[in-house]
Amino acid sequence: MSAAFLVSLAASANAWMSGRAFPARTLVAPDADRFLERAPLAARDWVVGFFPVSLHWLVHSLISIVAVLAVFGLFFAFLTIIERKLLGRIQNRLGPNRTGPFGLLQPFADAVKALTKEDIVPAAADKLLHFLAPVIVVAFGLMGFAVLPFGRDIIPVELDAAVLYFFAASSATELAIFMAGWSSRNKYSLLAAMRALAQLISYELPLLLSIVPVVMLASTLSTSEIVRAQGGWTLGILPHWNVLTPWGAAGFLIFVVAALAESNRSPFDLPEAESELIAGHLTEYSGFKYALFFMAEYFGMTALCGLGVTLFLGGWQAPCAFLEFIPSYVWFGAKLFGLILGLIWIRGTLLRLRIDQLTRLAWKFLVPLALINLANAAFWSLTAGLPWPGQIARWIVSMALVAVPFVTIGRTLSAGLAPRTYKYA
């Protein structure tokens, strides 16, 4: 038994070393050629066909850009009203319902308002940086979409180092926030800028560490390869998504917490803390520039959720074999939307943390958990080839590797802090 275990361990280690732990699934789904599945790509190729061959690469890219802008621009518009409605319901209110049926035209009214508002630049501001900050924040916010596989073969840019590129682009938005805070020449804005950077060094480490196991097990940084590695089903109903493994679930939770911080949303909306800093780095912005920041925040959140879906929730893969007739991009959209709804739910529930609490949470709790999770993923990868009794032991050990550090580190950290007693309450 133990000999068999060792042999299989060695075999799988060998497989992992040689990058074959996840044999490339060359299975083509029987309905991959269905009309709806191919429709976006067919439409793109049809349009590209009108242009001379020498321009194909350009038109190809432009169409991808226009599609991303149109789809996610509209998605952003309606996400604002969905978020406001949801938050309203969570607080037993109705939410906006005045503009159009059910208030559905509210985003357009907001856009008109933002466009017609006076654009104020403070006299003491650094005019160039003050102008550049909203432009840069939107540009970097959009860059992340380039490497997300929205469906089977639907990916704007097929990059080998897609995950690396994504984090390089998305963490640059923090630079724009610092630019905005610095150039406004306003104390609140500057405080927000400093907070943004403090937040950056807090969450960036667990965010990156949480996705390393996925990259490690898929042996690739390419997002489309990572999604393909999560394809297939056990018994036709249990998908092979990363989130359904112990290390994947833990990694996903760490990723979500860090992504909340990265997208500056409650409970980590420290730079924009309305009750403390007026509007933080947005204090001196109005009209369209403010709208751009707002847009960039939602683009950033959407892109991060898209990456979360790609890395942990199986990307465009259907959850069950018999549901594969639904086009892959619909699955991606549904998962993305579900994840964003979860973030809105969290926003409607939790209070804002202090900056030291965020740093403490990230460095003392999430980073150790993410490191242990890395070891857990390595264990998972090394034990992949065990026969089934070994598989049960593998699951138990892996789950313990998630749960035990969570409880012990949590207990140690909250010793003397929680539960809080209020002397005069």
Added chain:
Amino acid sequence: MLGSGILKGLAVTAKNFAGSYYDPARMVTVEYPEKRIPIPENYRNFPFLVSENAEDPMGTLRCVACQICEKECPPQCIYIEKSKDKKPDATGKLQLFPAVFDIDTSVCMSCQICVEVCPFDAIKMDQVYEIAATDRFNDLLLDREQLAKSNSYFHQIHPTEASEVDARLAAERKAAEEKAKAAAAAKAAVAKPAIPTAPAPAPAPKPAAASNAEAPKPPPPVA
């Protein structure tokens, strides 16, 4: 365990979210222009002038232009000009009336002091709250035509106070009539040199203090 508080919180918000769809009692807001919360009777906002008759508001104002409210008003938002002639007031006595009575509602702070100092129950607090205007000078400066509202409107918005005022005024009117009758009788007695009778019955005590329950139901306002 760490995180259990977060889960509890998420459960609470989820309950609120679901509950808001099937339990209207949960909703904390009222869709205002269509639905309104009934105003409590003691709510007050901006004064108005009470007139006895809605048909002829200017002719039946209770105000006698005594200008006490004008002098007492802390922000000095009342402006009154007395009339040159006189006409009978609520108790039938000849009185002046306001030729001009302006209240600048942009200055008024709804303190109710004008109401408290008025000896004639002529100015009372209104319940208006939809008073947005497009001209901050002319639309917010209300003249006596805009300020005059009928006694029946007063009954509508402050029923308790209005009945009490009506009862008091009726008692005053009755006392005045009796006094006039007694005076006439005394005059007649004086004119006829006869045995000096007892003096006319003492004037009725100031009925303002009479919160008498046995006071007769107020007569309908004199037309």
